Amino acid sequence: MPPLTTALEENSTADAVLNLQGLLKVDHLTFHILNNPSAGIDNPFVRTTYPEAWVSHYLLNSYSAVDPVLQRAHSSDEPFFWSDLTLTPEAEQLMEQFGTFDLGKTGYSLIHTDAHGRKSVLSISRRDDAGWAGHVDALHDMLVQIHADLHMKAVSEIIADTRGLPQLAPRECECLRFTSQGKTYSEIAIILDLSEHTVRSYLKLARVKLNCVSLAQAVAKAVRYKII
Structure with missing residues (x-):
């Protein structure tokens, strides 16, 4: 079985995210299903390779309310480079903190919305921008399929947790x-x-x-x- 297929089929979403980080040659990868009660998602579902220290800092400071990636995802379905984001003063502060944790600000995000209106964001990032656009271009079609697969895996996990049903690959x-x-x-x-x-x-x-x-x-x- 190919490595990407193994990463997506045989592990949890959290494990898949960790495995994909190395396979895609990126410093960090985050998968996020946005909160949408009308679509049956009452709490955000996030799996990321970011260190726990940053995740805790992010949550304690309620950065999700000003996160430019999430704001863009709520209002658009098109993929985007982080360099193209328009930053509010609050978002600029968030990105400065991002740099303080040495996480890198060179990123790319894709949006996926399923037939039930559940929207998710897949983001990849690196610390430097050398060859970044070419790397993303080479990966893009694969990223679209990976995102769809991660979305289905995550939805299956959410439903399994809330309904007591088994998880489907x-x-x-x-x-x-x-x-x-x-x-x-x-x-x-x-x-x-x-x-x-x-x-x-x-x-x-x-x-x-x-x-x-x-x-x-x-x-x-x-x-x-x-x-x-």
Whole structure:
């Protein structure tokens, strides 16, 4: 199994974030599902490689209210370089503190919104900007897929915690979602660039995890609990 697939399929979101940091050759990576009660997200979900000292400092100073990355994410769906952000005085102070912790201010963020209106932000950053634009450009298509996979993994974890349901892997969620759209095994295999046997295996695992006797029942349950 390729390293990226392993990082996303076989670990928790927290572990996946840590593994992806090295695989993507970035200093830090943060995945954040924004708070949205109307979409069933009552508390922010954040997994990051930033040190605990910075996370505590960030929370104690309520920086989320002025964080320019989060502010941009709330108002836009387009990816952006941090260098293009317009900073308020409060945001400038936040970025100065960011530098004090030697975390680097060279970053790039992507936005993902699912069919249920749940929005997440995936941010990567480095301490220096040498070759940064080229590095991001080379990674961009991969980052879009990674972000979608992390989003599904995180949503599965949130639902598992609140509903007592098992966690599904991103590919299991994807296969269920395409099945709900009427796609056949072979069509899903083509879409996801997988073998038909692998697609059948993912769907069987999803059905077993959801404690369903049929695939149709598994799809209905996943839809009912907004897993897909």
